[in-house]
Amino acid sequence: xxxxxxxxFTITNRLGIHARPAALLAKAASRFSSDIRVMxxxxxxxxxxxxxxxxxxxxxxxxxxxxxxxxxxxxxxLALEELLENKxxxx
Amino acid sequence: MGASHGIAEGKAYLLARKKTKFSxxxxxxxxxxxxxxxxxxxxxxxxxxxxxxxxxxxxxxVHEHLFILDSHLMILEDPMLVDSVSEIIxxxxxxxxxxxxxxxxxxxxVFNGSENEYLRERKSDFDYLCNxxxxxxxxxxxxxxxxxxxxxxxxxxxxxxxxxxxMDREKVIGFVTDLGGKTSxxxxxxxxxxxxxxxxxxxxxxxxxxxxxIILDGIEGLVVVNPTRETLDHYRNRKVQYGNLxxxxxxxxxxxxxxxxxxxxxxxxxxxxxxxxxxxxxxxAEGIGLYRTEFLCLSQGRIPCEEEHFxxxxxxxxxxxxxxxxxxxxxxxxxxxxxxxSLRQERNPALGLRSIRYCLREPEIFKDQLRAILRASHYGKxxxxxxxxxxxxxxxxxxxxxxxxxxxxxxxxxxxxxxVEIGIMVEVPSAALIADVLAKEVDFFSxxxxxxxxxxxxxxxxxxxxxxxxxxxxxxxxxxxxFVVEAGHAAGIRVGMCGEMASDLRYxxxxxxxxxxxxxxxxxxxxxxxxxxxxxxxxxxxxxxEMLLATKHGKENEMTLSTWIQEKYxxxxxxxxxxxxxxxxxxxxxxxxxxxxxxxxxxxxxxxPACFRVRSKGLCKGD
Numbered sequence: 197x198x199x200x201x202x203x204x205f206t207i208t209n210r211l212g213i214h215a216r217p218a219a220l221l222a223k224a225a226s227r228f229s230s231d232i233r234v235m236x237x238x239x240x241x242x243x244x245x246x247x248x249x250x251x252x253x254x255x256x257x258x259x260x261x262x263x264x265x266x267x268x269x270x271x272x273x274l275a276l277e278e279l280l281e282n283k284x285x286x287x
Numbered sequence: 288m289g290a291s292h293g294i295a296e297g298k299a300y301l302l303a304r305k306k307t308k309f310s311x312x313x314x315x316x317x318x319x320x321x322x323x324x325x326x327x328x329x330x331x332x333x334x335x336x337x338x339x340x341x342x343x344x345x346x347x348x349v350h351e352h353l354f355i356l357d358s359h360l361m362i363l364e365d366p367m368l369v370d371s372v373s374e375i376i377x378x379x380x381x382x383x384x385x386x387x388x389x390x391x392x393x394x395x396x397v398f399n400g401s402e403n404e405y406l407r408e409r410k411s412d413f414d415y416l417c418n419x420x421x422x423x424x425x426x427x428x429x430x431x432x433x434x435x436x437x438x439x440x441x442x443x444x445x446x447x448x449x450x451x452x453x454m455d456r457e458k459v460i461g462f463v464t465d466l467g468g469k470t471s472x473x474x475x476x477x478x479x480x481x482x483x484x485x486x487x488x489x490x491x492x493x494x495x496x497x498x499x500x501i502i503l504d505g506i507e508g509l510v511v512v513n514p515t516r517e518t519l520d521h522y523r524n525r526k527v528q529y530g531n532l533x534x535x536x537x538x539x540x541x542x543x544x545x546x547x548x549x550x551x552x553x554x555x556x557x558x559x560x561x562x563x564x565x566x567x568x569x570x571x572a573e574g575i576g577l578y579r580t581e582f583l584c585l586s587q588g589r590i591p592c593e594e595e596h597f598x599x600x601x602x603x604x605x606x607x608x609x610x611x612x613x614x615x616x617x618x619x620x621x622x623x624x625x626x627x628x629s630l631r632q633e634r635n636p637a638l639g640l641r642s643i644r645y646c647l648r649e650p651e652i653f654k655d656q657l658r659a660i661l662r663a664s665h666y667g668k669x670x671x672x673x674x675x676x677x678x679x680x681x682x683x684x685x686x687x688x689x690x691x692x693x694x695x696x697x698x699x700x701x702x703x704x705x706x707v708e709i710g711i712m713v714e715v716p717s718a719a720l721i722a723d724v725l726a727k728e729v730d731f732f733s734x735x736x737x738x739x740x741x742x743x744x745x746x747x748x749x750x751x752x753x754x755x756x757x758x759x760x761x762x763x764x765x766x767x768x769x770f771v772v773e774a775g776h777a778a779g780i781r782v783g784m785c786g787e788m789a790s791d792l793r794y795x796x797x798x799x800x801x802x803x804x805x806x807x808x809x810x811x812x813x814x815x816x817x818x819x820x821x822x823x824x825x826x827x828x829x830x831x832x833e834m835l836l837a838t839k840h841g842k843e844n845e846m847t848l849s850t851w852i853q854e855k856y857x858x859x860x861x862x863x864x865x866x867x868x869x870x871x872x873x874x875x876x877x878x879x880x881x882x883x884x885x886x887x888x889x890x891x892x893x894x895x896p897a898c899f900r901v902r903s904k905g906l907c908k909g910d
Binding site for chain 2: 211219223245248283285
């Protein structure tokens, strides 16, 4: 079986994933070599693309799924998790 | 209104603001590659533009703009953008412009579906970028100011901060815009770059033709179109005088603000935007006496998160270090309320849920700000200033929330200065009258005269019908000021003033006489105030105050003060009484056309009471 980590997250910051959080997420994801995908309501995008993330239009209370596959997948998920849990430094 | 001091004279250059037109057409198979290349090139040019602007802004250290430019740049760099446009060109055979528009429309549609209003609004980011790329596709690029070869006065309906930041000071010697306010980022950048500017002139682009000779007076906020010889000479003189004077004044920048007997006064700046922090030290300010944080929310239309607060405060504190910054917590009020705040329509907002009252009602918002301030305290010297405190219980509540914030910062292990000083604005009469009680609970006072006078005299100061009652020298105000300063000093704390009265040169002697320790004002006034302090005597100012306290009318005091200044300081009286450089209620705006009637402006000035509005001579001659 191909190794990967999949985890669900609920968006908690009040303003949702607007330009700034999207930029932060994409920047963070780009630091890792793993393939990172983000899914919401059947839409799947590249987690390293700011436009992709913005297109998810994830608002407060929405759930997104992040999937990381590669040598540094664990660190990648942890880094993204931290951003999301800290509400991107907002609220 | 004048947005950036200085006088500029030159030819008008009208910036045309056309909408980008383009055609929608299908392209043949053999042209697909060419269309994709066009998109790529336009994208590269747009990216280069943004990077260049970003560099300029880094240079100016404009933190707030950098962030939004960063995300815009990331969007342009995102392979997804070029891929999706290329796909539309290839599959649907649309030309580059049409494909670009389709790609952005698809993006925006996703946001339209969002229930979150804030996310829906993000469409404007895409519109902005799409237009930018479209302009490059049309071969025009963002209307560049680079084409300007002569020295010109730029006339435009509006100017973006990015455009302002790009101005070549050698070519754009001044600008006037129809739109915009004094506190817009464009105006702030103009001041930082020392380009004379008049903003909010409403009809400038209609009244001024390309090539018209223009005099722009950023001090008075006037634009003179096709001036007569006489007016031209007048302004040329004035420009030279102003330049000499400013150089002269700035020479004293590093000298202390002390009276002839050696009494020191700390002169600090009032700021609203982080960008202003740069010019503060240039004017010789010893720190920032009032940082109005609510403008951070007003410019963004929402209350920023702790992290955003922190970044901005840190940036201000670092720029001004080692001097201190007094950060005033949110002072949302009737005239400056963020849309997002739950401020309801009130019948009497000046007396309503505002300022510290609002913060105590919304402790989480308040605590976000306090945590951010505490975290920023690690990077320089700052003090916290609570506005509009009306009595002890409000102060106690505010301090309790502050302690909670401190605890939270400590628990997170974030560095902060545990000895941040706390002060209050003394601007509500009830607080002023118990200044002796409050002085024991805080580290400093800052008197806000605008509100203090308004509340004390029971007048709405924006209501023209009662504006005549606004008398800073009214005996009641003088008594209050005396009491507050004495109460503060008795408790061993510093007493400062950050209201408009502090930057009004006439009242300077009065404030000196009362014994204020710190005066805070718009930074460009500091050299003037310092100059006067350095030639005055504290003892004389004290007897002036005694004299004023003995009279019964505010109006009478104004006359007494003018006479006193003329007698005691004849060298300074012209400059002081004129309030040079136009800080005294210089509220003119719009355009004066002097092509017909010569020198209306000069006549008008002679018509106003001689003691307050005559043209400055003494100081201008460089005495």
